Amino acid sequence: MKSRLSLPNRIIHGITILITLVVLMDFALPGTRYTEDVVSISKNKEKYYNAGGNSHNTYHVVTATRQFSVSKDVATTAEDKQIDYALSLLFKEVNGYKLASSNKNQIYSFRVVFGLVLPLLVLLAIGISYRFKKDMSILLFVLQVLTVGNLIMLLL
Numbered sequence: 001m002k003s004r005l006s007l008p009n010r011i012i013h014g015i016t017i018l019i020t021l022v023v024l025m026d027f028a029l030p031g032t033r034y035t036e037d038v039v040s041i042s043k044n045k046e047k048y049y050n051a052g053g054n055s056h057n058t059y060h061v062v063t064a065t066r067q068f069s070v071s072k073d074v075a076t077t078a079e080d081k082q083i084d085y086a087l088s089l090l091f092k093e094v095n096g097y098k099l100a101s102s103n104k105n106q107i108y109s110f111r112v113v114f115g116l117v118l119p120l121l122v123l124l125a126i127g128i129s130y131r132f133k134k135d136m137s138i139l140l141f142v143l144q145v146l147t148v149g150n151l152i153m154l155l156l
Contacts, residue, residue: 023147025090026089026115032089033086044060046058061078068097070097084099114153
């Protein structure tokens with residue numbers, strides 16, 4: 001039985017699967033844990049124009065060695081305290097964080113979307129395309145572009 005995909009397309013799919021597995025592994029493995037004093041909290045008002053209120057606030061914790069995004073709950077209580085966070089093994093992204101005095105571990109939503117949801121969607125779409133022999137070339141192309149963009153963002 002002859003495959004309906006050409007060799008270059010299979011190679012591109014293989015590279016995409018490899019990238020998504022690396023990103024998933026980087027997100028899933030625990031990484032290195034650090035505990036540092038919070039130097040400051042920065043609050044930025046992000047403006048945009050839509051029916052949802054035209055703006056929202058983003059919060060960043062600044063330590064002696066790193067700055068990363070946190071939720072509003074952590075930002076309001078983290079001033080002059082210690083924060084525990086885990087850096088991923090490959091891309092040195094903050095996978096999870098919590099106040100040293102708390103047991104509630106949190107993950108920034110942007111990291112969940114691009115470290116877990118996007119790679120799983122890519123694997124699911126490629127799997128469905130091969131298993132059920134569906135032509136999903138446009139969807140796969142869009143997901144591959146997002147995957148490459150995600151990899152570039154992680155490398156920077």
